[in-house]
Amino acid sequence: MLSWSVTPEDEIDTQGIVKGAESGDMGIEGGVEIANFVEAVVKGTEEEITANRGILIGVLGPVKFVEVIATAAMFEQMVRIADGTGIALDDMTLGATEDLRDSLGLNEFSTAQHTFRKE
Amino acid sequence: MSAPKVLMTPDEGLYEAVKTHLSACEVSVDEKITEAHAIWLSRLRRPGTWWTGAERIAIAKTARAARDCPLCAAKKEALSPNSVTGEYAVPDDVKAILPHEIIELVCRAVTDVNRMTKSAIAAIEKVGLDHGHYVEALGLTVVTRNLDTFCRGLGLPFYDLSFDPVDGEPSRIKPVDAAMGEEFVPMIRSAVPEPPNDDLWDPKTVGNVYRALSYVPNAHRDTRLLAKVQYVDIDHLLDFKSNSRALARVQSEYVASRVSAINECFY
Numbered sequence: 205m206l207s208w209s210v211t212p213e214d215e216i217d218t219q220g221i222v223k224g225a226e227s228g229d230m231g232i233e234g235g236v237e238i239a240n241f242v243e244a245v246v247k248g249t250e251e252e253i254t255a256n257r258g259i260l261i262g263v264l265g266p267v268k269f270v271e272v273i274a275t276a277a278m279f280e281q282m283v284r285i286a287d288g289t290g291i292a293l294d295d296m297t298l299g300a301t302e303d304l305r306d307s308l309g310l311n312e313f314s315t316a317q318h319t320f321r322k323e
Numbered sequence: 324m325s326a327p328k329v330l331m332t333p334d335e336g337l338y339e340a341v342k343t344h345l346s347a348c349e350v351s352v353d354e355k356i357t358e359a360h361a362i363w364l365s366r367l368r369r370p371g372t373w374w375t376g377a378e379r380i381a382i383a384k385t386a387r388a389a390r391d392c393p394l395c396a397a398k399k400e401a402l403s404p405n406s407v408t409g410e411y412a413v414p415d416d417v418k419a420i421l422p423h424e425i426i427e428l429v430c431r432a433v434t435d436v437n438r439m440t441k442s443a444i445a446a447i448e449k450v451g452l453d454h455g456h457y458v459e460a461l462g463l464t465v466v467t468r469n470l471d472t473f474c475r476g477l478g479l480p481f482y483d484l485s486f487d488p489v490d491g492e493p494s495r496i497k498p499v500d501a502a503m504g505e506e507f508v509p510m511i512r513s514a515v516p517e518p519p520n521d522d523l524w525d526p527k528t529v530g531n532v533y534r535a536l537s538y539v540p541n542a543h544r545d546t547r548l549l550a551k552v553q554y555v556d557i558d559h560l561l562d563f564k565s566n567s568r569a570l571a572r573v574q575s576e577y578v579a580s581r582v583s584a585i586n587e588c589f590y
Contacts, residue, residue: 273476281469283588290507
């Protein structure tokens, strides 16, 4: 979905999907701060969340910040729906993401076993 | 299109409680998110398709407790989750009303979902439960995870779950067009579900993630309710040109991609 959302004006480095902030801002406004905050929310401590929240609000402003945490929380839900039900990757997505999955090493994820199967 | 039997307005007391709760954070939260969270909490306390209101609240409490459960952490670290035994750190009132098998699946869905298996889910049939019990429990579990993460990210405590359940029995109605396939649970497979579930998705954009919870249609309706205010209306998921948010779509997708990658979710 990230690669499909890129406009012709954008130049993004999709390695940031797996490497996070160490890939820089990826050409996305607030990319580093978003990556750091999301990582803190998903697997960090309260202190890490607090520190990165303040930084992200400073960079994006409060409205966009709320949308970042709302989206992150929604995907804490969506990933568990996908892996908790064992759904396969849709045919359209399977074909369109072949190169991307290979370059990012996504095929090595343990969940690829059931998600990668052909429908 | 048939009108779904699902609550679309929040209980007044819960709505006020959510408003008060979210007003304590340092930023202003969109009213649509406030209302959607209050609607879901109002749905939580009512009888569902397979669980009573009290059982549904207990499932949400289990999903929350799994975050800090030592047994869950030990199972996640183990080569095989089944090699580690012990007591789940869930409240006593939860243990009193939920089958152990469901507590185990809810905990795995929260902390170790990458190792969920078809056979682990099918095991609930041995204790007289239907796949619908699991699908509804999973739906409640993942929304609890969503709302707890949202509150945590804002620097707030979690929503209070100590409200009273609404009395009544679950409907136990299965979609007539659901069937088991290679996935872990039965799903509606047709592009256009049979009534009264023909509101579930737009046949032009339906993907497997839409079908995932469709064995319990109201669990999918919960996802739709929250996705619309926290991400995008899932009927417009593939419409990358229109964007009603302050965040650019590429920023939203970067957040989504990072969360998925950190969780090692291939889908």
